[in-house]
Amino acid sequence: MKDKRILLEDLDRQSSQCTRCVLCRGRHNVVFGVGNPDAEVMFIGEGPGEQEDLKGEPFVGKAGILLDKMLTAVDLDRHKNVYIANIVKCRPPQNRDPQPEEQEVCIAWLRRQFAVIRPKIIVCLGRIAAARIIKPDIRIKKEHGTIIKKGGVLMMPVLHPAALLRNPSDKPGAFEDFLRLQKLIIENCDHTYDEETLHILKNS
Numbered sequence: 001m002k003d004k005r006i007l008l009e010d011l012d013r014q015s016s017q018c019t020r021c022v023l024c025r026g027r028h029n030v031v032f033g034v035g036n037p038d039a040e041v042m043f044i045g046e047g048p049g050e051q052e053d054l055k056g057e058p059f060v061g062k063a064g065i066l067l068d069k070m071l072t073a074v075d076l077d078r079h080k081n082v083y084i085a086n087i088v089k090c091r092p093p094q095n096r097d098p099q100p101e102e103q104e105v106c107i108a109w110l111r112r113q114f115a116v117i118r119p120k121i122i123v124c125l126g127r128i129a130a131a132r133i134i135k136p137d138i139r140i141k142k143e144h145g146t147i148i149k150k151g152g153v154l155m156m157p158v159l160h161p162a163a164l165l166r167n168p169s170d171k172p173g174a175f176e177d178f179l180r181l182q183k184l185i186i187e188n189c190d191h192t193y194d195e196e197t198l199h200i201l202k203n204s
């Protein structure tokens with residue numbers, strides 16, 4: 001079997017030509033994903049915003065900076081031990097929600113990313129991703145931080161970092177979810193944390 005990195009690069013190249021839905025019309029870049037192809041933890045958002053569209057990388061605007069801070073707080077890093085992608089790979093105009101039919105078409109790319117990476121844990125960033133991946137009627141304000149197992153994969157919905165920027169009073173609860181995620185990683189993952197970090201975390 002080809003190396004995961006090569007498989008993802010192939011998919012990235014293919015998706016960069018995708019015109020399967022109307023979102024291709026206004027894009028600067030197809031925002032495929034970023035991270036370690038061998039990640040055990042995958043974060044899924046809903047779709048690229050303006051900065052992401054311009055730079056071709058998910059979560060690089062203000063919400064992305066907050067996400068990176070939250071990842072750092074639990075010893076995660078987008079370039080080291082997680083993978084980040086979105087439900088739709090092209091920016092919806094004026095940052096509107098991706099339409100169900102757009103999600104339906106584009107999720108084929110995400111399925112192919114899952115098939116290569118095969119994460120043990122999926123973290124859904126916000127309602128749209130959680131509704132698509134975990135359950136359609138999710139109430140994100142109430143159910144964030146809960147853990148479910150689906151298809152052999154552990155899944156957790158969390159509040160979207162953009163929502164946290166709008167409602168800073170929700171940040172402590174969101175941070176608790178990340179601490180719960182860290183515990184889940186310690187219990188279920190083999191190589192997300194290096195041995196030294198794992199030792200420190202287990203004894204703290």
Ligand code: SF4
Binds near residue numbers: 015018020023102
């Ligand atoms: S959003 Fe997805 S399906 Fe639509 S054009 Fe972009 S890559 Fe293709």
